[in-house]
């Protein structure tokens with residue numbers, strides 16, 4: 001597994017479009033495993049679920065959601081037993097076994113960095129960067145986030161909108177809030193999607209998401225949408241479901257708010273012969289890049305360090321351990337990590 005990761009990294013340093021390449025297989029092809037529950041559990045859970053939904057009304061009202069939108073939302077919500085990541089609570093003395101966790105980032109790096117899908121995505125990425133050149137330049141000017149980064153996220157999330165996003169957002173968020181592993185995380189997301197419904201930005205039927213509730217071309221959760229919704233195509237609204245420019249602008253705005261440093265890379269790969277102390281790896285060991293350089297960090301392929309990096313707090317990242325590839329990363333690394341916790345994702 002490690003070897004494979006390393007091999008791909010070595011190749012990646014040579015790749016022209018390394019950033020756009022760093023995408024692999026997609027949310028839509030990560031299969032679910034249906035929870036096995038008895039008929040009696042199913043019936044009791046349905047009753048408890050109906051009460052749970054009704055119990056949200058006071059909070060929904062506080063958020064400015066009308067009774068009409070609340071009722072319309074609740075009426076379209078149904079328990080989605082087939083989605084992954086469920087850990088059903090004990091109801092009427094019965095508790096089924098949890099379903100397996102399914103997220104690409106928890107799978108093997110070899111599969112995540114599959115060369116075939118990376119090459120396909122790189123090609124799509126180059127085409128889309130050309131197709132959306134003016135929108136991406138505008139976004140870069142406004143947010144400081146480079147077009148390659150925005151495009152890479154779009155590619156990783158939905159393969160440039162080629163992934164199927166089949167689920168009803170409200171139903172999966174409600175299911176995750178009621179039967180999921182992280183009910184405390186998803187409950188506010190369920191209220192957030194109702195708030196989006198209240199705004200009337202798109203009809204309820206168009207509020208589609210992944211099984212984990214992420215919506216639109218770049219897979220934003222409802223809470224993030226409410227905070228960072230941006231208008232990339234200038235029509236006065238932020239429709240991340242139907243407008244690629246809106247989705248890209250919203251993602252870039254989120255990265256900007258996460259502390260993106262314009263003009264700097266997410267990371268600079270260093271020679272493995274740099275012999276950096278692997279105990280200094282990670283977010284707690286940040287120090288001015290000049291210090292890493294002074295202790296012998298040398299960029300790959302004889303590249304020069306950008307002078308402006310000297311005083312910038314930087315971090316040593318060694319994703320495959322001390323014998324694997326090494327990077328001097330900036331806070332941009334952690335801004336991307338804010339989008340998705342996984343180091344594999346950022347790489």
Ligand SMILES: [Ca+2]
Nearest residue numbers: 231233235237
């Ligand atoms: Ca728009």
